[in-house]
Amino acid sequence: MLHSIGKDSAVLLHLARKAFWPGPPPMPLLHVDTTWKFRDMIAFRDRMAAEAEIRLIVHTNREGVDAGITPFTHGSDHYTQVMKTVALRQALDAGRYDMILVGARRDEEKSRAKERIFSLRNARHQWDPKAQRPELWHLYNTRLQEGESLRISPLSNWSEADVWYYIAAEGIPIVPLYRAAERPVVERDGQLIMVDDDRMPLAPGEVPTRRRVRFRTLGCYPLTAAVESNADTLDAIIAETLAADHSEREGRLIDHDTEASMERKKREGYF
Amino acid sequence: MAPTLRFVLCGSVDDGKSTLIGRILYDCRQVSADQMQRVEEDSRRYGTQGGAPDLALLMDGLQDERRQGITIDVAYRGFRTPRRCFIVADAPGHEQYTRNMATGASTADAAVVMVDARKGILPQTTRHTRIVAMFGVRHIVLAVNKMDLVAWDRGTFETIDAAYRTVAEEMGLAQVASFPVSALSGDNVTRRCAHTPWYGGPRLLEHLEALETEPPAARQPFRMPVQYVNRPNPDFRGYCGRIVAGDVSPGDRVRVSPAGTAAEVESIVVWQGTRDSATRDDSVTLTLKPDVAVSRGDVIVAAHDPLEAADQYRARLLWMGDQPMTVGRPYRLKLHTHEVGATVTRIRHRVDVDDGSELAAAQLELNDLGVVNLATNRPIPFAPFDESRELGGFILIDRATNATVGAGTITYSLMRAANVKWQDFDITGEVRADLKRQRARCLWLTGLSASGKSTVANLLERHLVNEGRHTYLLDGDNVRHGLNRDLGFTEADRVENIRRVAEVARLMVDAGLIVIVSFISPFQSERDFARSLFDKDEFMEIFVDASVETCARRDPKGLYAKAKRGEIRNFTGVDSPYERPERPDLRLDTEKLSPEACVELVIERLA
Numbered sequence: 001m002l003h004s005i006g007k008d009s010a011v012l013l014h015l016a017r018k019a020f021w022p023g024p025p026p027m028p029l030l031h032v033d034t035t036w037k038f039r040d041m042i043a044f045r046d047r048m049a050a051e052a053e054i055r056l057i058v059h060t061n062r063e064g065v066d067a068g069i070t071p072f073t074h075g076s077d078h079y080t081q082v083m084k085t086v087a088l089r090q091a092l093d094a095g096r097y098d099m100i101l102v103g104a105r106r107d108e109e110k111s112r113a114k115e116r117i118f119s120l121r122n123a124r125h126q127w128d129p130k131a132q133r134p135e136l137w138h139l140y141n142t143r144l145q146e147g148e149s150l151r152i153s154p155l156s157n158w159s160e161a162d163v164w165y166y167i168a169a170e171g172i173p174i175v176p177l178y179r180a181a182e183r184p185v186v187e188r189d190g191q192l193i194m195v196d197d198d199r200m201p202l203a204p205g206e207v208p209t210r211r212r213v214r215f216r217t218l219g220c221y222p223l224t225a226a227v228e229s230n231a232d233t234l235d236a237i238i239a240e241t242l243a244a245d246h247s248e249r250e251g252r253l254i255d256h257d258t259e260a261s262m263e264r265k266k267r268e269g270y271f
Numbered sequence: 272m273a274p275t276l277r278f279v280l281c282g283s284v285d286d287g288k289s290t291l292i293g294r295i296l297y298d299c300r301q302v303s304a305d306q307m308q309r310v311e312e313d314s315r316r317y318g319t320q321g322g323a324p325d326l327a328l329l330m331d332g333l334q335d336e337r338r339q340g341i342t343i344d345v346a347y348r349g350f351r352t353p354r355r356c357f358i359v360a361d362a363p364g365h366e367q368y369t370r371n372m373a374t375g376a377s378t379a380d381a382a383v384v385m386v387d388a389r390k391g392i393l394p395q396t397t398r399h400t401r402i403v404a405m406f407g408v409r410h411i412v413l414a415v416n417k418m419d420l421v422a423w424d425r426g427t428f429e430t431i432d433a434a435y436r437t438v439a440e441e442m443g444l445a446q447v448a449s450f451p452v453s454a455l456s457g458d459n460v461t462r463r464c465a466h467t468p469w470y471g472g473p474r475l476l477e478h479l480e481a482l483e484t485e486p487p488a489a490r491q492p493f494r495m496p497v498q499y500v501n502r503p504n505p506d507f508r509g510y511c512g513r514i515v516a517g518d519v520s521p522g523d524r525v526r527v528s529p530a531g532t533a534a535e536v537e538s539i540v541v542w543q544g545t546r547d548s549a550t551r552d553d554s555v556t557l558t559l560k561p562d563v564a565v566s567r568g569d570v571i572v573a574a575h576d577p578l579e580a581a582d583q584y585r586a587r588l589l590w591m592g593d594q595p596m597t598v599g600r601p602y603r604l605k606l607h608t609h610e611v612g613a614t615v616t617r618i619r620h621r622v623d624v625d626d627g628s629e630l631a632a633a634q635l636e637l638n639d640l641g642v643v644n645l646a647t648n649r650p651i652p653f654a655p656f657d658e659s660r661e662l663g664g665f666i667l668i669d670r671a672t673n674a675t676v677g678a679g680t681i682t683y684s685l686m687r688a689a690n691v692k693w694q695d696f697d698i699t700g701e702v703r704a705d706l707k708r709q710r711a712r713c714l715w716l717t718g719l720s721a722s723g724k725s726t727v728a729n730l731l732e733r734h735l736v737n738e739g740r741h742t743y744l745l746d747g748d749n750v751r752h753g754l755n756r757d758l759g760f761t762e763a764d765r766v767e768n769i770r771r772v773a774e775v776a777r778l779m780v781d782a783g784l785i786v787i788v789s790f791i792s793p794f795q796s797e798r799d800f801a802r803s804l805f806d807k808d809e810f811m812e813i814f815v816d817a818s819v820e821t822c823a824r825r826d827p828k829g830l831y832a833k834a835k836r837g838e839i840r841n842f843t844g845v846d847s848p849y850e851r852p853e854r855p856d857l858r859l860d861t862e863k864l865s866p867e868a869c870v871e872l873v874i875e876r877l878a
Contacts, residue, residue, distance in 0.1 A: 139666045159351075
């Protein structure tokens, strides 16, 4: 089960724990760590894995780290390619996994709207949108040829609001960054970026200011924009989500790089 | 709030399906500012509205589609109004994507059928309505679109409405509601229309908000297909699944179908506790007492109203494979959580999707709809599709490519399973083989004509007999003189040819013999079928390998020469394909190895 530590991953892990109760989920949890995640995320990940009694596998693209690839020195496109896409492939190849559970939702982005719940990938992890298996009723064809794998998205039909309602209804723990709090941020290109550690290079004269912000989506801190908010309870977050005029991926800088960037990344083996 | 409504959009290409959804999303403020900005950019590049925002682009997600201006796959999108949540499947209009349309229909509560007011009912309209009906959708919403282009003419609307009702009624669809609309402007979709004083009904979206999907169901007996046997520790054994009908409580008497074993529900286990009862759509874990044998694919049912199990069915089948469906060819069948080998034993008829007439057919092509007889390898628990989508809808999977090639609905069982019982006798195959002091086997030699199968088979049998083994050799040519005299060389006949030989080989292995089968057997799916009849170590697939050029050069019977001159048709390797074994148990390269060396390799493996 692929784990990004975000709210969707939290819901997916919770569902798995419920399904396999009274035993722990039998599959390991895989986190691709770019080394640039928020510190709060890593602490939360380790705590949840221990509580769920699930085996946690963490993979980092060491060659990328050794080559000095960072979101500051390279464009977000190249950085994502090396530290996420390539890293993910390395981790999946190493584990030879044939079924990979992910927390993707169809409403996140247009090309995901077309993706099946059981999505077939070839030996190079690529998605071919024109060679998808029809999915009828709740019958999923899980037969695979050598080297092929399935990306399984049980949350496909959930909306962002569904996720929040479910987190509230079930009392699922989430990373504190989703709740509004005073945090040190700088404003760049109209986006609020949190200064999570001292690796963040500041421009001459740039001084982090403390502002009341939260995150709608979590990723690498230099690439994840915060929104100004006072929503520090689940009810307030839900109210804000329902009223929002911007879709949640707005906060993710990688989507804007090129036209249809997500579809292209998916054909290459990114989610 | 009413339960989430899942609906599928269908109709012909260019009828405005994506525009309709785009319009609803836009008017319900379900489009965020950044998404709208993206659409405006896309509209300038690919749009069909002269630079104005093309709302259809909100739905059409994939790059190819934006360029071609059509929808090529089914897209799902959720949205909500103050009164209801919706999930819409936007299905493709082009004929070659009918299978995606079926996918969208299979989970839908309702269908919105779009018709262009200028064109009226098209073949795609009827085709999609028929698929929607077949896949169990009962509520139809007819949207006669582009009414603005016919000056909101009442006569045009009423003519189309009447024509469509005739079509729908013939398919058993009683619940049709019709709307004169413009998806582009939202008239009679989301807003009142000033041009249709003659129309007094609700707007289309209002109708969807109020639609009641399930009539208050009569009390149904309990059914839960088992997905997973949960054994986290030696003290716990639970059966996980989603309840597809009825209720259950601890103490209820149940049976495990198809075995029929009786037990009592001990507890209903859920996250961090237990429950007093559970009902349809709940996912739960049941423990039983006594702890009887239950596997994935079994169905736990109310003891007083058990489920039928059968291995012969009448079914409707929509073919979705690129290769035609061939009678007798083995496929995998998946029904609820059960997976089993299956073959279509007969095509009763093909259904003309345009007028519903029954046509004779030898095979089903891509997008064909047919009524067939179907046989499974063993009895499986089921319910007719009309009673239960979950227990009566199945898919067929190709054994070689693993593609999902068919979707079907069970009409009723042919009751053969109940009448023909497998007889258990005291003397087993193992006893018969022991008496001969050997292990019975099936050695299946596959390869092109003139690859050396007969030569190796002959030498191999002589060797085995010299060692005192009891053998039999089934040869392709020889069997065609007797048992399979009635079969030709079409694909269907070749499939049946192999099926019979595989069954004969099974009987002979059961008699304790070492059976050598020497057959071209060009298709992997048939060889896999043959393998499926035997225990794991009983069957050996031996690939007698020589290139088609080598075989044509050898050509001891002059067949390649004849085939190349066109005097024989469907000749494997010339104008009929040979699928090389992907994972044979043994490969004999007869271009490099002598027949004697080949036999030695086989004997080594048998030891």
